[in-house]
Amino acid sequence: MGPEESKLRMSLYLLISLSILLPNAITLVSMGRTRGIPQNIKIPTMNLIICDILSGLSILLRSILKFSSVEIPPNASCFIQSSWTLTTCFGSMLIVATIAIDRCICLYYENAYITKVTVRRVIMCQVATWVLSLVYSLVILVDHVPDYTDVRCFNPYIGPLGRGLQLTIGITFRILAFISYVFIYVRIKQMVKSDLKKGLKTKGTFKTTYKLVLIGVIFHVMYFPFLCYTIYLIIYPELSQKTETFLLISSFLVLLNSCVNPFVYAWRFPECRLEAKKIFFFFNKNKRKAEDEKRKRILVSFLDTSSYRNGGPNIVCNGNSS
Template sequence: MNTLPDVELCFPQLLNTSCRKPLQKHAENMFINVLLSCISLFTVALNLLVIISISIFRQLHTPTNLFLLSLAVSDFLVGLLLMPIRILLMGGCWVLGSFMCGVFHYSSFILTSASVGNMVLISADRYVAICDPLHYQTKVTNRRVKICVCLCWFCSVSYNGVILKDFLKHPDRYNSCVGECVLVTDFFTGVFDVILTFIGPITVIIVLYMRVFLVAVSQARAMRSHIASVTLRGSVPVTAKKSERKAATALGVFVLVFLICFCPYFYPSLAGHDLLSTETFSVFGIWLLYSNSCLNPIIYVLFYPWFRQAVKLIFTHLVLHSESCTVQLTL
């Protein structure tokens, strides 16, 4: 390969095999890197606050919050592992070697699948809570929730290990030069993956949420029709129903943000293209997917008073007191 003096290579010592660096405007590139670094930092910090809050405060050890904890862990790992490496790729060269290339793509697939699985579990939890509240305590227990969460992560690790087994054996098989990290899967594998990872779970999430929404609306109408006859004795179940409707609204926002962030990422597969990470997937689609991990804890701030109170206790160092785990938060 002939090289020109003004051409920058990823590895200048490998003149015949090194990839060329793309021509970039340094000022614009620096601004983008700073912006994406801030998103990564906020993602790690916000999800770490969620993890600490649910882990420390005993009142928050509920089945629903265990699902939220699992989602926060996957979002935290996206901000801690995937986002910084993706920022390095903005420079146009992969400098971490072929082994880390395989680990990076494998981790990316695992965390994406785990996030989708957690959203399905959260939707199912809200479905039982709204549509079958009398049996919720017996159907959804902490033990069953822990089993479901473990199965979600196990299936994500196993499933993606199967579809990426050939790539993991030879992570550099699709690289055209040194300094590249390319992942390619065939059309049928891509279709199979998008059905199991996106279309199937999204269908389940939407169906469950529509059912939750209809039941919540019917409950609201029933409450309004009997509001004049509500007594002090009946105020407790009214508050409980209001709390459940608020949780249903939060789920709706979760689902909407989830769809907005995930659809562009899966569009190439839906359109029938190969999964070529360096060509087909746009940088915008990947970072929009990653931004979902930063938006989820922001939704917690808007809809969950307990999260705002827990964060306040953490930043005022009151959480360091031995009795802090028994503090009563507003749910």
């Protein structure tokens, strides 16, 4: 690969990193300002957004180092970049899977969930996610092929044992998430059918839960080509140099997922959507004031004094707050 082609690729990476960072940063701030989202959903969702931000920062740092005059040994640069990328990717996968499992348990065992799943336990689970992600990335990088290039230093050089671990954990969590999505869908259908028999209106009741399932499906579908690439290199490791185009396509889909996530999450909750609009229209005082009034009306209708416990909104497993 010539220097011009390398610079063109780094320019593309720079553009992608900014496309990831800007919407995710806005979403992180807007979600941080919300009051109506239950903490057991808000914390892991913000953690997922942080994973996307770190992924964008990794690409941005790589682009800056490429264009700068600072020289870093290729092996050190690749080790840092690879462990960074592996940690954030595994963290994202684990968070999406745990959110799906969390919602599934909440729908089937609501009373036990409300009493047992506390904010403290949710925070501990998220801390454990980061610890496991870091350990996972370091274990994979222990088994590597010591052959680095300046541009491609991540996927082609993970050894067969590392790829086996990557594949095993990836498939396991995706299967768990898929099973959870199936049970969520079945449970929602049962509850809708029950409400219809009682003559209750169900339109919009499960709207955010349906969106959550859609988010998870999109997440896993966009990771599927990368999963196929991993399987291919385990079977034919000697052909890594001939699969660069497929690697670029599959990696682009993974990165595109990080770009899509914030828009989906920002529009999932009305309050978060309004906070994002306030950030977009920071230069327009009248527009910000109008969006703030809409937010107050949402909070008045959604959060009364009976809906609070321990300083936050009550958990509702089958309503729009979930």
